[in-house]
Amino acid sequence: MQETIKNRTIFCKDNLDILEGINTETIDLVYLDPPFNKKKVFTAPIGTSAEGASFKDIFTEADLKEEWVQEIREDWPNVYELLNAVKNIEGRSSYNFCYLAYMAIRLIQCRRILKNTGSFYYHCDPTMSHYIKLLLDCIFGEKKFKNEIVWHYETGGIPIKDFSRKHDYILRYSKGKEYIFNSKDILEERSEEVLRRIATGNETATRSKGQYRHPSDVFKIPAINAMARERVGYPTQKPLALLERIIKASSNEGDVVLDPFCGCATTCVAAERLSRRWIGIDISVKAYELVQERISNMYEIRQGKLEEGELSKIYFSTTAPTRTDDGANAKDQKYVYIISHPQYEGEYKVGIASDVKSRLSSYQTSDPNRDYKLEYKQLTEHYRALERHIHNQFDSRQEWVRAEMQEIINAMKSYRP
Numbered sequence: 001m002q003e004t005i006k007n008r009t010i011f012c013k014d015n016l017d018i019l020e021g022i023n024t025e026t027i028d029l030v031y032l033d034p035p036f037n038k039k040k041v042f043t044a045p046i047g048t049s050a051e052g053a054s055f056k057d058i059f060t061e062a063d064l065k066e067e068w069v070q071e072i073r074e075d076w077p078n079v080y081e082l083l084n085a086v087k088n089i090e091g092r093s094s095y096n097f098c099y100l101a102y103m104a105i106r107l108i109q110c111r112r113i114l115k116n117t118g119s120f121y122y123h124c125d126p127t128m129s130h131y132i133k134l135l136l137d138c139i140f141g142e143k144k145f146k147n148e149i150v151w152h153y154e155t156g157g158i159p160i161k162d163f164s165r166k167h168d169y170i171l172r173y174s175k176g177k178e179y180i181f182n183s184k185d186i187l188e189e190r191s192e193e194v195l196r197r198i199a200t201g202n203e204t205a206t207r208s209k210g211q212y213r214h215p216s217d218v219f220k221i222p223a224i225n226a227m228a229r230e231r232v233g234y235p236t237q238k239p240l241a242l243l244e245r246i247i248k249a250s251s252n253e254g255d256v257v258l259d260p261f262c263g264c265a266t267t268c269v270a271a272e273r274l275s276r277r278w279i280g281i282d283i284s285v286k287a288y289e290l291v292q293e294r295i296s297n298m299y300e301i302r303q304g305k306l307e308e309g310e311l312s313k314i315y316f317s318t319t320a321p322t323r324t325d326d327g328a329n330a331k332d333q334k335y336v337y338i339i340s341h342p343q344y345e346g347e348y349k350v351g352i353a354s355d356v357k358s359r360l361s362s363y364q365t366s367d368p369n370r371d372y373k374l375e376y377k378q379l380t381e382h383y384r385a386l387e388r389h390i391h392n393q394f395d396s397r398q399e400w401v402r403a404e405m406q407e408i409i410n411a412m413k414s415y416r417p
């Protein structure tokens, strides 16, 4: 972890600012339980220690910044296309588009800061899980999708004309081909019925023999009820047992666990109990106050490795860290590129990208007629102005410019902002 970020830090700020300040490939595990896009506001019950805590779960154009959508268009064209498709499906109301765009810009950062062996868990429910799966496939790659975990619980209401909802989804991805999975630390106990059937020779024990079996993608863990000891009353607080299972599965002692929407810091407490290093982020001041209280008082900490005398080792910050790695200033510069298409002679796509190679590959398909070629690229801090200049100077439609390639190159080289 970079020196400017201490282990056991809770940041109180918009997580995008914090994520942008974290060095590339420094985190082992990211778990997030963001708003689910339920189109309502969640509020903590009166009388609980979380009273006064609330968070908004409605996303509109007002929550988006123009520059985020622009950045996605330039660097993640597949994500941009997906977002546009969602917008087209929705028509006038664009709640889902706004939610997904808000999340996309943050998820791109989550992927960047993960180590190549790192794992990623996105906690959601059927409201948006189908869209989120597509979004994560675009960002992490379809092949990096590992599990759709069903968290099954018993609490919740009883709808008159529907089946009652008893599960959330947790979508699990790896960043690279190699990743941690400690199945032995999370083996499941077989039911007595199954053990009896194995003992009588009516069923064969597969993989792990005896009392335990390989963990499945259905987690049967009780949700926090009104009487639960760990309950602080924070809206949508998740059980420690759920987070402990995830952390055990996808990290080792000493690894760095990050929760960018940490609420009352369940992930941080679970990570502490399992001797992992951790960082939590939440935008809500109430969450931040509650975390101080929870982390200082909760019995879970005393049961864990952190002794009371060490509580001063927990840091609270409202200031975003600064990246100290080589790519820290990469954001200030991008390429303006010229690419050609075999079928459109005399027309060139002039656009912007941080990574032209990956941009180019997003245009290529198995269709040989789409064999785009990178003709020229120029790194500049005035990339937007330069792109505009080229499009204004020549006959152009959308990203395509009609001119001699050398003319375009000359115009790019001689451009002065």
Ligand SMILES: C[S@@+](CC[C@H](N)C(=O)[O-])C[C@H]1O[C@@H](n2cnc3c(N)ncnc32)[C@H](O)[C@@H]1O
Pocket: 013, 014, 015, 016, 033, 034, 035, 054, 055, 234, 235, 236, 237, 238, 239, 260, 261, 262, 263, 264, 265, 266, 267, 281, 282, 283, 284, 287
């Ligand atoms: C579903 S709750 C998380 C609950 C948490 N898993 C727990 O067990 O307490 C979502 C949290 O995301 C926070 N949040 C929403 N937008 C945020 C943002 N842009 N940056 C940081 N936190 C944000 C909210 O304040 C809320 O606490």
